[in-house]
Amino acid sequence: MENFILILLCIAIGYGIRRLHIFSKDAATTLNQFAIYISLPAMILLQIPKLSFSMDALIPIIIAWLVMTITAILILYLCKFFSFSKEITGSLLLVAILTNSSFMGIPIINAYIGESALPYVLIYDQLGTFIALAIYGTFIASYYSSKSEISFKIIVYKVLTFPPFLSLIVALFLMGVEFNETITKVLSSLASTIVPIALVAVGLQLQFKLPRSEIKPFSVALTVKLIIAPIIAFGICKLFSWDNQASIVSILEAGMAPMITAGAIASMAGLAPRLSSAIVGYGILISFPTTYIIFKVLSF
Structure with a gap:
């Protein structure tokens, strides 16, 4: 329970700071x-x-890429x-x-x-979502907006110099290695900052304005993201008989x-900024009950 209190409190603090x-x-x-x-690499x-x-x-890598591919087509x-x-x-993509x-x-x-x-979680994020953000996200922003001037060379450079990605490469070579107590404590202290800092930042960026004309794309985006995407992932796990912690x-x-970040890229590229921000803002709040339901269903 204390973890959820922390999550909601940090988001509320960020939103309150923004309003004040x-x-x-x-x-x-x-x-x-x-x-x-700092926090994520640690x-x-x-x-x-x-x-x-x-x-x-x-x-996590297989599911991440299959889910993103199928939902993009949908x-x-x-x-x-x-x-x-x-x-x-472009915004919805x-x-x-x-x-x-x-x-x-x-x-x-x-x-x-x-x-x-x-x-x-970190494998799903770094070898799935992050690489997709860098390559797919930049391509979508470039293709659907005339404002973008991002080249493939810049994409590759950003991927190869991104601190969490570099940390992942180092960490993969250290698999099976046990750090001494001092290193573990330092890394733990730095890593523990990610939750409050990241969630306060989430609260600072929440926006909830949405005109009636954008309700339909808004509903399509959140239905696909919060309901259909996990159903696709569940189907993939059933297809390959994966039933373990990694699949859950x-x-x-x-x-x-x-x-x-996807919402920020959409806004900067001029891809329905108000709609993009609303989908992200409401999506964060709605995801609390939907992820809880998903977890409960998987727990049976």
Whole structure:
């Protein structure tokens, strides 16, 4: 229970700070940068070496990419069926596909399953969601918006120099290695900052404005992201008879809220900014009951 109180409290604090204008306008960016450049790499170095080479470690990667591919095709079809504009289509291809696998996935899955699940969360995030954000996300923003000037060379550079990704590469070489007590304590202290910092940043970025004309794409995006995506992940697990912690984590990750960064990219690219922000904001709040239902169903 205390984990959920912490999650909701941190989001509420961030939202309250934003409404009261206590922090500067770029506070959310600064907090996210701290989480990405310090907290997340520390958690990766702490948790990934605990894994062993097995099929279990591949399950989150397989599910992440299959779910994103299938839902992207579904979103394209629905956008054509409902005759959504190019900007709305681009927005939905970002926020309805890319999941909030770290900033929301880490605290929520830790609350449901415990610390033993975190290595699978990090694999899903780094080898699934993050690479998709860097490559697929940049392509969608470039293709659907004339404002974007991002090249493939820049994408590759960002991937190869991204601190969490570099930490993952190092951590993979350290699998099976036990750190001494001092290193473990330092990494644990740094890693523990990711939850409050990231969730306060989430609260700082929440927006809830939504006109009636955007209700249909809004509903399509959240239905696909929060309901259909985890059902697809569940179906994949059943198809391959995967029934373990890695599969449960992957299904929960598939049903997490839309990625905040995906919403930011959509907004910066001019892809229905107000709609993108609303999908992310409401998606975060709605994901609390939906992920709880998913976990309860998987627990039977």
